[in-house]
Amino acid sequence: MQHFFANPQTVQQGLLRAGFLADKRLAATVFLAGQMQKPLLVEGPAGVGKTYLARALARALGAPYYRLQCYPGLDESKALYEWNYQKQLLYLQTLPQRDWTCLQEHLYSEEFLLPRPVLRAFLSPTPAVLLIDEVDKSDEELESFLLEALGEYQVSIPEYGPVQARHIPLVILTSNNRRELSDALKRRCLHLYIDFPTIEQEQAIVRLHLPDIPEKLLQQCISFIHTLRKTALRKPPGLAESIDWARALLLLGARGLNKQVCLETLGILLKYEDDVRQALGRLEEMLPREQETTPPREQANSGGPKLSPEEEQILARFNF
Incomplete structure (x- = not known):
């Protein structure tokens, strides 16, 4: 079973090296999302680093990173897959006449399948980080698809059949609260709210x-x-x-x-x-008045790779 991080301290340290400062609450929530194999819904105002968090997690883990940018009108097929119609047409033109049932099996095979971000994350040979960005911009129909896909980590393609995720990805959904998300989707996820920092x-x-x-x-x-x-x-x-x-x-x-x-x-x-x-x-x-410089507080490092003194100071100041 893939757990991604060993403990919340390794989340903090991995994100720090990836350029993202995480407080203890955020680190614990990310750790639990990996351990419990649940999507993480991250809400908050625009510009607080929700998208950057997903990219930093991928860098910290050395994992493949896939991003689905949501927008009005985005449907299941655009989020999941499309068929390479040009390649299918060329294939048809190069073959002699055949039985349609046999031909259809070849036309709708993995060779002609173009995976979109969700399917690419499911088919990844190693555990991936999947970002579903600004889910509040999408229509409610997409939420129904996400509930199914992220509930069983399995999707169904009509012409192809069911596809089970090779590895359960670490899924991050972000929302700027442009509209209220469904209770069903929120229940499926762990929740994290990120506000502007102090x-x-x-x-x-x-x-x-x-x-x-x-x-x-x-x-x-x-x-x-x-x-x-x-x-x-x-x-x-x-x-x-x-x-x-x-x-x-x-x-x-x-x-x-x-x-x-x-x-x-x-x-x-x-x-x-x-x-x-x-x-x-x-x-x-x-225009601000001059302020006195406040030295950073010291904080002991616990678990994971050792941090440099400079990294220790930065993390200590963030977790004041």
């Missing part, structure tokens, strides 16, 4: 990706972003924008925030002009 946690996340960023600039950046998120914006900046903005400020040689550097780089944080104008109107009051 200031201290977000500093640790940015530090993980940009270890050379000056502490003063890091504190000012994150303080500014958290103030910005409290504004009524069409799209608040997510973690990816935080990292990109901090990287841009480093490239510009900034040692701290001021009005000019914010004017030049707001387009990295905000993607809509209305949001930019709203931020510009409050720019003076949003």
Whole structure:
């Protein structure tokens, strides 16, 4: 039986090396999803790292990664498979006339089957990570298919027959809460809600990706972003924008925030002009004051491969 991770500590450490900081609650939930062989439904606002979590899990495990991007109108066949019609037509043209029953067996064989993400994860020769991204954008009909597929880890293709998963994948479903998901789907899954991180946690996340960023600039950046998120914006900046903005400020040689550097780089944080104008109107009051540097707390490492002192400090700050 494939359990993916040995314990929650190895989840934390594996994700850390893959560039994702996980607190103890998240690590325990991911560990249990693998142990119990249940899908994990991850909800929360856009930009908190739900999709990145699935990619980081695949990297941490060294597992194949398959992503199904949901959208209105996505149906079972598009999520599962399609037939290579051009190849089937060429096959028909090269054969002499045959009995239709015999011919049909060849036409609808694995040779002509083009698996989509769900089927690819089921057919993977090694345990895979399957991401079903933004499931709340899909129609309710797709939920019925997912209930069947993720309940028994088996799907049925009308022309081909039933297909049982070779290995049960680690399944991550994400939702931005655009619509309410069915109770049946939620009961099938373990649930995890990810919100925007605290200031201290977000500093640790940015530090993980940009270890050379000056502490003063890091504190000012994150303080500014958290103030910005409290504004009524069409799209608040997510973690990816935080990292990109901090990287841009480093490239510009900034040692701290001021009005000019914010004017030049707001387009990295905000993607809509209305949001930019709203931020510009409050720019003076949003610029952070200098803060004292808080040293990271020490935390003992338990289980799994040893972390470097720098990784120990980052993880300790995240689990304050």
